Amino acid sequence: MHIAVAGNIGAGKTTLTKLLSKHFKWEAHFEDVVDNPYLDDFYHQMERWSFNLQIYFLNSRFRQVLQIRESGKATIQDRTIYEDAHIFAPNLHTMGLMTNRDFNNYKSLFDLMEDLVGAPDLLIYLRSSIPNLVNQIHKRGREYENSISIDYLSRLNERYEAWIQTYDKGKLLIIDVDNINFVDNPEDLGMIINRIDAEINGLF
Numbered sequence: 001m002h003i004a005v006a007g008n009i010g011a012g013k014t015t016l017t018k019l020l021s022k023h024f025k026w027e028a029h030f031e032d033v034v035d036n037p038y039l040d041d042f043y044h045q046m047e048r049w050s051f052n053l054q055i056y057f058l059n060s061r062f063r064q065v066l067q068i069r070e071s072g073k074a075t076i077q078d079r080t081i082y083e084d085a086h087i088f089a090p091n092l093h094t095m096g097l098m099t100n101r102d103f104n105n106y107k108s109l110f111d112l113m114e115d116l117v118g119a120p121d122l123l124i125y126l127r128s129s130i131p132n133l134v135n136q137i138h139k140r141g142r143e144y145e146n147s148i149s150i151d152y153l154s155r156l157n158e159r160y161e162a163w164i165q166t167y168d169k170g171k172l173l174i175i176d177v178d179n180i181n182f183v184d185n186p187e188d189l190g191m192i193i194n195r196i197d198a199e200i201n202g203l204f
Contacts, residue, residue, distance in 0.1 A: 001026075001074040001075070001121050001122075001200070002065075002068050002069075002075055002077065002118075002120045002121050002122075003020070003026065003074075003075070003076040003077070003120060003121065003122045003124065003196075004076070004077040004079070004080045004120035004122070004123050004124070005017050005020075005076065005077065005078055005079065005124045005126065006079060006080050006082075006083055006123055006124065006125045006126070006160075006164075007079075007125060007126030007127070007128065007160070007177075008126075008128060008133055008153065008156050008157055008160055009133065009137060009148065009153065009156070010128070010132075010133040010134070010135075010136035010137040010140075010153075011126040011127075011128045011133060011136070011177060012126055012128075012136065012177055012182070012183075013031075013078050013079055013126060014030060014031070014078050015182075015183060016124070016126065016182060016192070017030065017076050017077070017078040019182065019183075019189060020076055020192075020193070020196070021076050023189075023193060024074070024076075024196075025074075026073075026074045026075055026076045027071070027073045027074065027075045027076070028075070028076050028077075028078070029064045029067070029068065029075060029076070029077045029078065030078045031057075031060075031078050031079045036053075036056060036057075036060075037056070038052050038053040038056050039053065043148070046092070046095075046097045047096075047097045047098075050092040050097045050098045050102075051098055051099075051102040051105075051106065054084055054088060054089045054092070054098070054106055055106065055109075057084050057088075058081070058084055058085075058106070058109065058110060058113070061079070061080070061081040061084065062081060062113045062117065064077060064081075065077075065081055065117040065118075066117070069117070069118065077120065080120065080123065081110075081113065081114070081117065082163070082167075082169075083160075083163075084110070085106075085107070085110040085114075086159065086163045087156055087159040087160055087163060088156070089103060089106050089107070089110075090103075090159065091152075091155050091156055091159055094155075095155070119169035119170040120169075120170060121170060121171065121200075122170065122171045122172075122173060122196070122199050122200065123167065123169075123170060123171065123172050123173070124173045124175060124196070125160075125164050125167075125172065125173070125174045125175070126175055126177045127160075127161075127164075127174055127175065127176045127177065127178075128157075128176075128177050128178060129178050130150060130153055130154055130157060132177065132178050133153055133157075134150065134153070171199050171202070173195055173196065173199050175192060175195070180192075
């Protein structure tokens with residue numbers, strides 16, 4: 001079984017992935033942020049490094065999905081391969097930070113990979129407002145995220161909403177994280193767990 005958590009920067013994907021992994025005894029796969037050799041450069045010079053960063057993420061996530069499939073274990077994944085292709089790369093392209101040539105090259109590679117990987121059995125989307133995202137990003141204090149603009153986050157949020165409305169690859173659970181605190185409030189986490197239980201039990 002493959003569960004994936006999707007959502008904008010600062011929505012709480014990694015935290016929720018850890019909590020659900022612990023509760024359900026699922027193996028967790030996280031986004032490669034710490035060892036990513038392009039992330040810091042990208043936030044300082046987006047136009048120069050956008051293609052490199054997106055290819056790195058695509059490679060990393062494709063490898064993750066293959067490992068999940070091969071392991072046969074119940075797994076939860078922090079961010080999906082779809083988010084890069086439907087949200088981050090097209091956004092960079094639209095903003096003029098990725099050339100047509102690079103974007104077409106990227107899309108061609110993603111289309112090839114998509115044919116080889118199955119969709120997650122359940123996709124959990126964390127929906128969040130911009131003020132909430134900004135608050136969470138400031139709270140965690142990653143230095144390279146200091147330069148993220150509200151305009152950039154807003155563009156991503158619009159793309160997330162458009163993608164989720166057309167998502168039809170498998171089961172989808174949408175959680176509005178603005179008015180809940182699944183970190184400090186056990187009842188909020190319990191509510192999410194109950195909703196996941198209901199979705200999973202309908203899978204088999």
